[in-house]
Amino acid sequence: MRHRTIHLFRKGLRLHDNPALLAALQSSEVVYPVYILDRAFMTSSMHIGALRWHFLLQSLEDLRSSLRQLGSCLLVIQGEYKSVVRDHVQKWNITQVTLGAEMEPFYKEMEANIRGLGEELGFQVLSLMGHSLYNTQRILELNGGTPPLTYKRFLRILSLLGDPEVPVRNPTAEDFQRCSPPELGLAECYGVPLPTDLKIPPESISPWRGGESEGLQRLEQHLADQGWVASFTKPKTVPNSLLPSTTGLSPYFSTGCLSVRSFFYRLSNIYAQAKHHSLPPVSLQGQLLWREFFYTVASATPNFTKMAGNPICLQIRWYEDAERLHKWKTAQTGFPWIDAIMTQLRQEGWIHHLARHAAACFLTRGDLWISWEEGMKVFEELLLDADYSINAGNWMWLSASAFFHHYTRIFCPVRFGRRTDPEGQYIRKYLPILKNFPSKYIYEPWTASEEEQKQAGCIIGSSDTVLRILLLITVKNNYGCEMEVPHFHHTSLLSVDSPSSPFFVNAPILV
DNA sequence: CTAGACGTTGCAGGC
């Protein structure tokens, strides 16, 4: 039987290595490529900021253009997804819906609801995995039903499974010709909306542009330097280089503009040709496996994105402080290194992994003692590569709530950045007000004399003292026991002279 | 049961 199929794009905004799309083409007499833009669903399940909307719309536009080149089109249908599916299944006599399987609870619920509609309206649902390297269920089974909680153990399980499945072939114009495209005229009704249609600011200054084409181009650029690929060592990359010192491909993986399996095998081929290559956890392939690690743990942990009711998460009495949270989010902590990071995040939607560490440590265990859940929400809104599992997992890591427990190892908001960028070029780029500040003081401008501040054209304020305070914080461990732990706290006693200054630090932050 | 090993990427200081 030849199906009349809707292929539903959710993530997986690509043509290459798209198993569900390929299955649709191979089993159908007509395929409707559809993206449902359900704003109510999206705002209720995720916090998507303007930059992420831009990236999504650009990705859809690119997908539309690629499908057109193959003789098809993309139909972007706005509305509540259940009624959109119901209406169009009936209108187009649909017998099959294909989609990529996803692991987030809200996407799983969506698939279950679509399956429910399928039973009611008489269409089949085919969901195939395309977003991760492995079927995480298999990993759980091999680990005795629970997720491995260390990377080493995770790798041991993967060695039992062997390499991931190889990518499926690219769909061709012939594939699309064999089944009819949607009726003429439909594509015009269901175009990709403009940012202004969605009441999103029209301009984005992010250097990242969404879409499979852009993602593939960036991927090829990086893979061309085989020596760099083979020797890649994550902790040695520079968090504050003016251009990304890592691949910067993460936004394309999180939206599925790029396939992790294709990337995995491209890396394997390069490693095979190299004399020596780095290994997980620090290698490029190791980075893909970290992604897989967090997917696996998230898939089997209740309340993974929360502290309460999350069995792997330390229960800590974080401070509730909306004002300091807001200052952190809007780059007003007073520490140029932290504020530059938050500025890059807000302007570009991407920051280096170690910069994320510095900012996350500052918000949680390092300085402000504010819950990782708050930071997670901010990153979810602002990061183009925001990913349900990876975001929550890393926030637990950085706040020493799970996976990592050395909470006395604090990233210093002054010295950590200075190690790799002593001149403070990164700070000068993202905080232009400090552009002419002497390098000596740029990570702690309040230590410059008033005269020196005047010469640099920027009055920051003055402080005689930068304190390193050792506090005792009460935390509750997994077994409900309360205990006191040391908490290193950096802060400055800084008075703000100019209300127009973007910097100010409340002192002391913890009392 | 306990002791010891272990954990992707801290910091300071020495060479």
Add this chain to the structure above:
DNA sequence: CGCCTGCAACGTCTA
């Protein structure tokens, strides 16, 4: 500058 050690030390897992 890169690499080393010592520091002080957590929770979790395992022998």
